[in-house]
Amino acid sequence: MFVLLWVAFNIFLLVWIVLTSLKRSKDVFDAPYQLAAAPQWDNYVSAWSVAEFGTAFANSVLIVGISAVLVVGLAAPAAYMLSRARTRSAGPLTTFFAIGMGIPLQAVIIPIFVLMQNISSFCNEQFGWWDDRLSLGMIYVATSLPFAVFLLTGFFQSLPEELEEAAALDGASTLRIFGRVMLPLAQPGLITALVLTTVSLWNETLLALVLIVDTDQQTLPQALLGLYGTMQYTSNWGGLFAGLVVVVLPVVLAYWWAGRRIIEGLTVGAGK
Template identity: 65%
Template sequence: MPEQLTDSVASAAPPETPSRQRAALGRHAQRPPGPFRLAGVPILWIWAAFNVFLLLWVAMTAFRNGSEIFTDPFDLPDSLNPGNFTDAWTVGELGSSFLNSLLVVSAASATVIAVSAPAAYVLARSGRRSSGPITMLFIAGMGIPMQAVIIPIFVWMQSISSAMYDTVGWWDDRISLYLIYVASSLPFTVFLLTGFFRTLPTELEEAAALDGCSGFRTFRKVMLPLARPGIATALILVIVSLWNETLLALVLITDTSKYMLPQALLGLYGTMQYTSNWGGLFAGIVIVVLPVLAVYAWLGRRIVEGLTVGAGK
């Protein structure tokens, strides 16, 4: 009799809803923070505050003259002096270098995404035996330091330049830099987008195939819009890495009129060191850093979305 009563009560009890199940799982999942988290969070906040303070100090110093920088380095400027930016833009030739960096980095970033997206989609969805080894080759390419292959790259680019001069009669070193930027950025971008495409649902591809869509149309119309967070993440990471790249530019670009922005900043350092115009040097730093901050402010949230989509699958 008691067993029958227990069974009837259990059968009469309302079923547990999904919201209650999630709440129960949340209660079981909640754990007190460990010692590493307790120590790590304050350290991260301190590091972030230090970087923000450093950025603001560089921005304020860019409006001051040399004497104020050394006498009162942490005081607010008495007056805003935009002449430092004018000196950095003209004397340091940052204007032409800015356009060179903008042209080369934009073209290289667009080419990297245009090549990496379809390549990553094929590697993630083809299901062939060769997909795994090819992906491993891209991963291996990520581990090769640029300093180890800089001499072969220089010899290779010199050979291409000589061949183009002999056949066409013209060549631009910025094209060589563009080609190396694309080649060096492909391994990481293909690896990142391959992992992202693997998290996307296959049901949409099957539905598109039933509707008669070809593989290319399925990629262009269905999968590519779904991959926008991952593509935006890859794009902003490529832009930031190429915008700050200095070694390849120093090796491949020798004409001052074709300097990239990091090269021009190094030249500005030498010029302002002899003229003691340290405010102009800090203005040049602001000119170099500001585009990267603008791009991150515009697309920064896409990085988190692109790296966390599919994490719970």
């Protein structure tokens, strides 16, 4: 019952934000729960142009997309080896990744900043070029790996070993077994890890604020904060809610798409 109430509240909140984004700024406070008399689609145009959402959206897609793919690409073989290893170090290594999930980002933000500054200075001196988006992507991969490895380790452990043994008897190597047998079976887990990583990085703000200085390289959460500062002085609250919709809607669509794919993958696996 509590879960249903929580889901209903979140759906109501999402619908309210979308409807408010179409109101005049005056109506946002005067009639917060009423429909807009005339939809103000200009709010989206204003938010997109004032906050430069086009550049920020492209940066977020580039950084988050590449980082999420790298996270899953690195976590999958690591998780597979940890789930199938028979050595004494496999258990402690899995625990090590689990511990990494519990380290708060705020506790290591200063070392991260110093490390990225040193890398940036070195590359600028040696090669004359560095892009802060690379710094952000590297940290995104490093901070997202513990969760992805921990999640996929449990998923690989749930898969039967009989197919691996049969493939090994046919002469398949470990690499071939992993690529041809285990990865297709692990598709639901891989999609889950990819989507959860994408969603968490899409909403990430602290690291972006610390590592990204150039406005041409800022991500959507940074652009939304800039929009909030601008709209606060211009009192364009409808435009601010329009900016919220632009940031939130891709995450909602990702969950909707992922839910269907995960169910399909589980159904195919059960059928086989």
